Amino acid sequence: MLDDRLLFEKSVVGRTGIRPPVPDVPLVKPSDLLPATLIREDIEGFPELSEIDLSRHYTALSSLNFGIDTGMYPLGSCTMKYNPKVNEDIASLKGFTAIHPYMPDSLVQGALKVICELEELLKEITGMDAVSVHPSAGAQGELCGMLMLASYFKDRGEDKRKKIIIPDTAHGTNPASSALAGFSVVPVKTDKSGILSAEAIREVMDEETAALMLTNPNTLGLFETNIKEIADIVHEKGGLIYCDGANLNAIMGLAKLGDMGVDIVQLNLHKTFSTPHGGGGPGSGPIGVTAELEPYLPVPRVIKNENGTLSLTTDRPNSIGRLRAFYGQFLVLVKAYSYIRRLGGEGLTKVSETAILNANYLKEGLRGTFDIPFDRACMHECVVTDKLQLEESGVSTMDIAKRLIDYGFHPPTIYFPLVVSGAMMIEPTETESLQSIDELVRVMKLVSKEAKEDPQTVKSAPHRAPRKRIDETAAARNPVLRWREEA
Amino acid sequence: MNHPAELKYTKEHEWIKIEGNQAVIGITDYAQDSLGDVVYLELPEEGDSITRDEGFGVVESVKAVSDLYAPISGAVAEINDSLVESPEVINDDPYGEAWMLKVDVENASELDELLSAEEYEQYIEEESS
Amino acid sequence: MPYIPHTDEDLMQMLNRFGPEYLENLRNLIPEELRSTRALEIPRGLSEQDLVKHVSALASENATVEEYASFLGAGAYNHYVPSLVRHLAGRSEFYTSYTPYQPEISQGTLQALFEYQTLICQLTGMDVSNASLYDGASATAEAVLMACRLRKKATKVMVSGTVHPEYIETIKTYLSASEIEVEVLGYSTRKGGETFLTKIEEAEDGSIACLVAQCPNFLGVIENLNTMHELVRSKGGLGITVVTEPLSMALIKPPSELGADIAVGEAASFGSPLGYGGPYLGFMATRDEFVRQMPGRIAGETKDADGKRSFCLTLATREQHIRRDRATSNICTNQGLSALQAAIHMAALGRDALKHLAGLNFSKAYYLKNRLTSASGIYMAFTPHFFNEFTIRFSRGVDVDAILDALMEDKIIGGFNLKRINPELNCHLLINVTELNSREDIDRLADKIIELTEKK
Known part of the structure; x- marks a missing residue:
């Protein structure tokens, strides 16, 4: 029987969970030492459960979840690849988990080595001159890059540069991060072939523009082949190139962002470097820059001393400062470092080659069944649409996505990028086998067939998931955002 | 799509009905249809003044947000409180119960620049093609 | 290659799916002038067991709060996680x-x-x-x-x-x-x-x-x-x-x-x-x-x-x-x-144990505070209303870093030197005590600090 009660509803007054040890010092009463106005008596509604209650509660919840370990998760631009178990073990080593951020540098040389060496590895992979692993996730990396841009132009007396050019295929975080750093957004359209043309950039680029912020490969899964020329146009007018590195999984070992004229890039370790996404974080968003921008990187920085030891420094007068406490998502960094060392340079190159091969193989499989709006060889992901199904039987991308759930697949990213109506953005990643891609193609064709023959079944999907279609409108109209004890 | 002939329209998809010295404002059938199920509405307060072409409120569905732009300038004489409570009415009855504001018209000449139903329909046709 | 499941046969089958023209397009996805001409200078991949060995060695270069008795808080608190x-x-x-x-x-x-x-x-x-x-x-x-x-x-x-x-x-x-x-x-x-x-x-x-x-x-x-x-x-x-x-x-x-x-x-x-x-x-x-x-x-x-x-x-x-x-x-x-x-x-703590845990932290912190401030030359720096962390002040001229260094020799991390954030707080030490600090360690810290202070 389905027990959908919350923790609080399973609570039994007087039941105890995990008690702290018997006190080895005299217990003192807060009321003897603090003013009565400061003392809290009780935490109303807080749950009271036993250990076995909790084990069953969360085990049951986990069974309602779909993860990469459950099945294929071709969520475009999210790079949901296999998360190696060994990295979880490594990040649980006491030598990493049981170290305090304010321990003296001399006691944490191993941790500083991880940070320093990971920064070196990411420099080599991206071709950038300097990397900081400080930002907490991709969006914070973007904000970091944008604030660095602002400081850089301020120091050059070019405060008038207040615009950022952003293509219409961009992730929503791009304009949001730009705005947070005080820039206004100038949208630019991708051309008919799905990429940016040099002409389009030439038209909007001016002396009041700080940067072009682009994603390469872009969110249509296409390599921005004009990037060098575009970078030249932007640089000529004194602007810089910011690259959202969300799609780095397509180019490792094949090309370097530094060679493309990119000045700033943020990476997503929870995508490309397989530190798990955790149901919405923690991520990590290192930032890579050219030598010219290095002084603006956030603090603290890890530096090498003459005697070969490492230490932290905040002595960076041009730095934008810090975006968080301490030094970044350290245990995530440990996992990314392990991932890179396990694969090596050759392995990382193989990762990107295979990711591209998988995406193209998948796209070819869908040809003829689904509309392919930008039909040419893609990088690590491809975009198809619901155009044919919608015209023929009124079945939409949303319906197709929900029906895929019934066949054991996580749906692709849907209705994104916004420039493609009814988009399904599919990223198989390199860790999916030929057989699982064949199965996804088979199922997508089957769903398309069902759309013709039995559209109602598709439109009311999912049928075999833990829940039927969920009413998100009701959730937004009458927000219930927490549990409360019924009066 | 229904766009009554007696109303005036804007390119930002608001409708305006003139009642003496007051303008009643809401959003069009086309606007509510493109938004989908409306879940939230934010309006100015009575007594606030609104300025032509500037935002005066926000209407939201689950996955879209749309700013409301003032078709004319003037002081807000009345707001539809019950619509704020039940914004889903915008989907059901955009021209009737889903009126949003009554505004004292400041400059009657601004009214001349509004679109007729015919012009508005032509505009949305161009937009969507 | 680790984590990539394709066999040679799989690869052949996949590549055969594409016509010769498509294969050519795949090769040209990245313009030639942007393609990397040399391999990534990253060492060969490690086997899983070698990776564990390598990274464990890095981990062991760190001293842990289990090896040292740590009284560092300052925004990061050492608690027992069930x-x-x-x-x-x-x-x-x-x-x-x-x-x-x-x-x-x-x-x-x-x-x-x-x-x-x-x-x-x-x-x-x-x-x-x-x-x-x-x-x-x-x-x-x-x-x-x-x-x-x-x-x-x-x-x-x-x-x-x-x-x-x-x-x-x-x-x-x-x-x-x-x-x-x-x-x-x-x-x-x-x-x-x-x-x-x-x-x-x-x-x-x-x-x-x-x-x-x-x-x-x-x-x-x-x-x-x-x-x-x-x-x-x-x-x-x-x-x-x-x-x-x-x-x-x-x-x-x-x-x-x-x-x-x-x-x-x-x-x-x-x-x-x-x-x-x-x-x-x-x-x-x-x-x-x-x-x-x-x-x-x-x-x-x-x-x-x-x-x-x-x-x-x-x-x-x-x-x-x-x-x-x-x-x-x-x-x-x-x-x-x-x-x-x-x-x-x-939830694992729950209503009652959470209060107990807070009370235990509080009691341990006051125990340490009482031990320290009963000695001469060690004072409560501010109003004594605190939870599990407090500041002590030494007599003027006492070098807090020297005390912390001496404590380190005894495998104790004594706290956070507040001079780091404010030069006026130059004989002030911020000390945190949680349920993970045993009475024995608290006594060791108190004895040592008192001994070091008396020497001055």
Whole structure:
């Protein structure tokens, strides 16, 4: 029987969970030492459960979840690849988990080595001159890059540069991060072939523009082949190139962002470097820059001393400062470092080659069944649409996505990028086998067939998931955002 | 799509009905249809003044947000409180119960620049093609 | 190759799928002049066992808080995390999933977040919580931005100088691009350890967006937040209470009862290991009326087509993927797994044990304080209202670093030298005690400090 009660509803007054040890010092009463106005008596509604209650509660919840370990998760631009178990073990080593951020540098040389060496590895992979692993996730990396841009132009007396050019295929975080750093957004359209043309950039680029912020490969899964020329146009007018590195999984070992004229890039370790996404974080968003921008990187920085030891420094007068406490998502960094060392340079190159091969193989499989709006060889992901199904039987991308759930697949990213109506953005990643891609193609064709023959079944999907279609409108109209004890 | 002939329209998809010295404002059938199920509405307060072409409120569905732009300038004489409570009415009855504001018209000449139903329909046709 | 399942036959079969022209296109995806001409200079991949050996060697270069008796707090508190947390949050259905965009197959994550939000509301006493932010510092900066949106006409924000110094720096970075001025208020370094409020008293009505104050503050002192927040509200601003040690809320009145409009901070004490500073867990809770200006994901309750209780992400129009450059924040990925860990840890303790744990921390800290201040030359620096962290002051001229170095020889990390943040606090030591510090270690620390002080 389905027990959908919350923790609080399973609570039994007087039941105890995990008690702290018997006190080895005299217990003192807060009321003897603090003013009565400061003392809290009780935490109303807080749950009271036993250990076995909790084990069953969360085990049951986990069974309602779909993860990469459950099945294929071709969520475009999210790079949901296999998360190696060994990295979880490594990040649980006491030598990493049981170290305090304010321990003296001399006691944490191993941790500083991880940070320093990971920064070196990411420099080599991206071709950038300097990397900081400080930002907490991709969006914070973007904000970091944008604030660095602002400081850089301020120091050059070019405060008038207040615009950022952003293509219409961009992730929503791009304009949001730009705005947070005080820039206004100038949208630019991708051309008919799905990429940016040099002409389009030439038209909007001016002396009041700080940067072009682009994603390469872009969110249509296409390599921005004009990037060098575009970078030249932007640089000529004194602007810089910011690259959202969300799609780095397509180019490792094949090309370097530094060679493309990119000045700033943020990476997503929870995508490309397989530190798990955790149901919405923690991520990590290192930032890579050219030598010219290095002084603006956030603090603290890890530096090498003459005697070969490492230490932290905040002595960076041009730095934008810090975006968080301490030094970044350290245990995530440990996992990314392990991932890179396990694969090596050759392995990382193989990762990107295979990711591209998988995406193209998948796209070819869908040809003829689904509309392919930008039909040419893609990088690590491809975009198809619901155009044919919608015209023929009124079945939409949303319906197709929900029906895929019934066949054991996580749906692709849907209705994104916004420039493609009814988009399904599919990223198989390199860790999916030929057989699982064949199965996804088979199922997508089957769903398309069902759309013709039995559209109602598709439109009311999912049928075999833990829940039927969920009413998100009701959730937004009458927000219930927490549990409360019924009066 | 229904766009009554007696109303005036804007390119930002608001409708305006003139009642003496007051303008009643809401959003069009086309606007509510493109938004989908409306879940939230934010309006100015009575007594606030609104300025032509500037935002005066926000209407939201689950996955879209749309700013409301003032078709004319003037002081807000009345707001539809019950619509704020039940914004889903915008989907059901955009021209009737889903009126949003009554505004004292400041400059009657601004009214001349509004679109007729015919012009508005032509505009949305161009937009969507 | 590790993690890539393709056999040679698979590869052949896949490549045969493409016509010769397509294969040529695949080769030319990246323009020739941009293609790398040399292989990545990264060493050959390690086997799994060699990787474990290599990284374990790096780990062993770090001294741990198990090897050393650590009395460091200062925003990162060493608590015992029950085994249950790692085992349950370590279920891969949780950690290998993405942000729950497809609620029908993400009920585990979504319900856990809904419960987390409820636990944070109960702990802080506030109405509504989001599903997490990165860490305490960035969450505080987000709270300040939120206050600025709610008080659009204000020109400055006030931040108490007793807020965690790295949080203050983070606020300054986040606001560096805005017109809003960040004013850091001074505090008494002599006796009270509390914030000076004259600048707020003198401020014009409506000019201040918010006051940010920490409880207990960075020096360990529980300030009179009610008075402070009332004062800022009388000027039209919002009261933001920062908490870096969430366990304190089990014993001290919650932010809601101490005048907070927004309660924000660090919840890593629940469920996250020290981990050299991350990943941690930024929390934020506020009053119902401000929810539409709150940043970050929020899980809400609803029903599915069969009428079954269900959960989904909601109020998404606040967020970057919809509102883009006008979103409440740029945050996308947050700290979902850390929030799950925190929820399990809080629930595993439960109503009663949580209070006991807070009481135990409190008792141990007072035990150490009594041992130290009964010796000559060691004083309580500020008002003795604290939770599990407090500041002691040595006689003038005592070198705190020398004391800390001497303690290190005995495998004790004695605390945080406050000279690092304020040169006036040059004989002050910030000491934290938790349930993980045994009486034996506390006595060892006290004996050694007393011995070192007497020598001077």
